[in-house]
Amino acid sequence: MTSPAPIAEQRETPRPDPAAVPALSIDGVSHAYGERRALMEVSFNVQPASFTALLGLNGAGKSTLFSLITRLFGIQSGRVGIFGHDISKSPGEALRLLGVVFQPRTLDLDLSLTQNLLYHAALHGISRGEARARSAELLDRIGLTERGGSKVRDLSGGQMRRLEIARALLHRPRLLLLDEPTVGLDVKARADIISHVRQLVSEQGIGVLWATHLFDEIVAGDDLVVLHQGKVLAQGPMSRVVAEAGAQDVNTAFMRLTGAQTLPGGGA
Amino acid sequence: MSSITTREAPRGFSAAEYMTCLTGIVWREGLRFLHQRERFVSALVRPLVWLFIFAAGFRQVLGISIIPPYETYILYEVFIAPGLMAMIQLFNGMQSSLSMVYDREMGNMRTLLVSPLPRGYLLFSKLLAGTAVSLLQVYAFLLIAWFWDITPPPIGYLTVLPALILSGLMLGSLGMLISSGIKQLENFAGVMNFVIFPMFFASSALYPLWRVQEGSPYLYYLCEANPFTHAVELIRFAFYGQINWISLAVVATCTIVFMIGAIYAYDPSRGLARRGPAGGEG
Numbered sequence: 077m078t079s080p081a082p083i084a085e086q087r088e089t090p091r092p093d094p095a096a097v098p099a100l101s102i103d104g105v106s107h108a109y110g111e112r113r114a115l116m117e118v119s120f121n122v123q124p125a126s127f128t129a130l131l132g133l134n135g136a137g138k139s140t141l142f143s144l145i146t147r148l149f150g151i152q153s154g155r156v157g158i159f160g161h162d163i164s165k166s167p168g169e170a171l172r173l174l175g176v177v178f179q180p181r182t183l184d185l186d187l188s189l190t191q192n193l194l195y196h197a198a199l200h201g202i203s204r205g206e207a208r209a210r211s212a213e214l215l216d217r218i219g220l221t222e223r224g225g226s227k228v229r230d231l232s233g234g235q236m237r238r239l240e241i242a243r244a245l246l247h248r249p250r251l252l253l254l255d256e257p258t259v260g261l262d263v264k265a266r267a268d269i270i271s272h273v274r275q276l277v278s279e280q281g282i283g284v285l286w287a288t289h290l291f292d293e294i295v296a297g298d299d300l301v302v303l304h305q306g307k308v309l310a311q312g313p314m315s316r317v318v319a320e321a322g323a324q325d326v327n328t329a330f331m332r333l334t335g336a337q338t339l340p341g342g343g344a
Numbered sequence: 345m346s347s348i349t350t351r352e353a354p355r356g357f358s359a360a361e362y363m364t365c366l367t368g369i370v371w372r373e374g375l376r377f378l379h380q381r382e383r384f385v386s387a388l389v390r391p392l393v394w395l396f397i398f399a400a401g402f403r404q405v406l407g408i409s410i411i412p413p414y415e416t417y418i419l420y421e422v423f424i425a426p427g428l429m430a431m432i433q434l435f436n437g438m439q440s441s442l443s444m445v446y447d448r449e450m451g452n453m454r455t456l457l458v459s460p461l462p463r464g465y466l467l468f469s470k471l472l473a474g475t476a477v478s479l480l481q482v483y484a485f486l487l488i489a490w491f492w493d494i495t496p497p498p499i500g501y502l503t504v505l506p507a508l509i510l511s512g513l514m515l516g517s518l519g520m521l522i523s524s525g526i527k528q529l530e531n532f533a534g535v536m537n538f539v540i541f542p543m544f545f546a547s548s549a550l551y552p553l554w555r556v557q558e559g560s561p562y563l564y565y566l567c568e569a570n571p572f573t574h575a576v577e578l579i580r581f582a583f584y585g586q587i588n589w590i591s592l593a594v595v596a597t598c599t600i601v602f603m604i605g606a607i608y609a610y611d612p613s614r615g616l617a618r619r620g621p622a623g624g625e626g
Contacts, residue, residue: 146458150611168357171460182455184372186379191372198368199459199466201361 097160099124099251099283100145105154107140114140115306118154122299124250125281127274129294129314131330132303138287139179141303142255146176158251172200175244179255181236183243185229189220192228193243200247207246214242218272234265241272251283252276258293266293291326300326304334357461365461366469373473376443377480387435387481388488391428395492399424411552413584425486425494426580427549429504430572432485433478433512438540440474441519445526457610464607471520471603475512482508500583507582511575514595517602518571524609547573548580571598 098121107115115137122128132138143149145156147167156163161170183192190211197207215221218238220231228236237257244252254273258266270293276282286293294300294314301311310317310333314326321329377383403420410417447453456466486494486501496504522535546563547570548556557564567573574591581588 146454148454148457168460168462171458174458176458178454182452184376184452187372187375191375195368195372196455198364198371199456199461201357201364201461203360203364 096124098122098157099126099159100285101155101157102141102145103155103157105141105144105151105156107137107144107149107152113306115144118303118306118308120301120308120311122251122283122285124283125277126299127277127284127286127297128299128301130285130287130301130303131289131291131294131326132287133289133334135305136303137306138303139255142176142178142253142287145253146174147171172247173250175247175249175252177237177240177244177252177254177257179257179259181240183228183236183240186227188225188227189215189231189239190224192239193246196243197246202247210246214245218242232265234261234268237261237265237269238272241269245276249282251285253285253287255287256289257286258288258290291330294326302330302333309333362461362465365459365466366472369456369466369469370473370476373470373477374480377477383439384481384484387432388484390435391432391485392488394424394428394431395421395489395494409552411554413581413586413588419493421492422494423552424550425489426583427547427576429482429485429508429579429583430511430515430547430549430576431544432481433475433508433515433575434540434544434572436474436478436481437512437515437517437519438522438535439519440470440477440516441523441526441535444470444520444523448523463610467520467607467610468603471513471516471606474516474519475509478512478516479505479508496583497585499585503585504579504582507578510592510595510599511579514571514575514599514602517599517606520606521602521609524606543570543572546570547576549573549576571595574598 100122102121103119105115105118106113118137118141120128130138130141140149144151145158145163147163147170151164156170158170159173161173163170184195187195190208193211193214194204194207197210198204202210212221212224215224218235218241220235220239223231223235228239231239241252241254241257252273257273258269261269273284273286277284288294296315298314299312300314300317302309302317310320310329312320318324318326318329321332323329323332399421414422444453447456456470457463459466483501518539522539526535544550546566548567549572553564553567553573556567571594574588574594577588578591578595581591
């Protein structure tokens with residue numbers, strides 16, 4: 077991929093305008109499964125062209141939050157907005173602007189890569205011709221053009237993830253959610269996926285919400301939301317969250333905030 | 345690399361987008377069906393076993409009198425053919441519901457449900473897709489049955505089509521409704537025992553209801569109340585270019601009720617939401 081020389085004046089990267097509508101706004105969202113409360117008064121925003129890491133251990137409520145944002149569950153209380161569209165009131169408009177990569181793989185293993193992409197395009201009402209063009213372009217971008225006709229079953233874990241990200245981008249969303257997308261991948265595949273997604277943020281201005289429990293996936297410029305046992309413990313630019321916790325790195329900050337005794341394998 | 349394409353807020357969906365979505369879902373269901381060759385074979389072998397073996401053996405036991413829509417004495421094979429068509433659809437409907445439970449466990453269902461189009465429409469498209477697959481199976485069966493002297497008037501192949509679409513939708517939406525209530529794949533064996541077999545045997549698929557009435561009036565009432573009976577009768581009459589209005593009314597009503605029930609059950613703010621985290625914790 078050739079990116080133009082970074083000339084400051086000509087940078088096209090859209091900067092988040094403070095007055096602009098956030099890509100994603102979570103406002104006082106609570107959710108319970110019967111007696112068990114999974115989320116309590118969760119509020120935070122994801123700005124366009126920003127990389128927001130949702131950091132939490134397994135069971136913190138990340139997947140529940142994702143299910144609410146994608147309308148798989150109904151909102152019990154609070155409000156979820158995608159570029160100002162309320163997910164409960166106008167789900168069609170909201171979901172159109174949203175691309176999502178779920179934690180479990182959701183590809184049709186027996187269909188080819190291209191067929192998977194075309195099916196997704198159809199679900200978004202994208203005409204066949206347009207869908208073919210976009211699929212070819214995205215396959216090219218993830219370096220799987222020659223594999224377009226082969227079955228998804230034959231791909232490696234990292235390739236499947238890249239395909240899922242490509243699929244999530246097919247309808248040109250402006251907000252991308254990824255739920256622990258690098259789990260189970262080797263170091264190289266992880267690095268590829270992280271850099272690919274960061275590129276989407278910087279070059280296409282997509283707002284990204286990246287759920288993870290791996291501290292080393294977060295870098296200094298990111299926004300950070302720390303979710304623990306259904307509550308937001310801290311949020312803001314990573315450096316500020318770390319500083320406010322009186323720590324030197326995310327790892328320590330997270331431990332201080334949650335009072336966790338053991339680390340959930342910060343790297344591997 | 346293109347920079348951000350700023351678009352104004354989208355506005356509703358066009359008819360073309362609805363159509364693209366529907367054809368995409370049908371296309372994908374068809375592809376999946378073609379990939380599962382065993383499913384096709386077993387969908388075909390099942391009714392043929394009934395036709396070639398069961399009917400041949402049973403022919404001498406059960407005499408069929410002349411009842412509408414038949415105008416002459418008919419062979420037992422001819423009598424059960426419409427029942428077997430409905431059976432194909434019954435199995436297909438339950439199989440689709442099985443695949444929905446599987447999809448939900450595996451996460452594939454999410455791909456469908458995060459489409460921005462209205463959820464009711466997505467589920468309806470999915471039902472139509474399942475029905476289309478059942479039509480393939482039924483016509484493949486009819487082709488083979490033709491060599492076995494199941495020969496309706498040629499126009500019957502055409503007039504049976506709307507009946508098959510309606511019964512396919514009814515059985516598919518029943519399957520979808522059931523699938524919304526099944527939490528795990530393992531519970532599916534129960535569906536076989538408690539849905540497929542009773543529906544099939546307590547119906548007019550294998551024997552005319554007047555014979556059932558001679559044996560047990562209660563069973564007769566049960567058969568009469570069974571929507572599957574009416575699916576069979578609707579198909580039977582349509583196969584001979586006639587309409588059984590009562591069956592048509594029953595099947596149409598049941599289709600609507602089951603479909604509304606299924607769409608209601610898959611509504612995020614009601615059905616699935618109560619069911620706790622779907623796949624993956626956290």
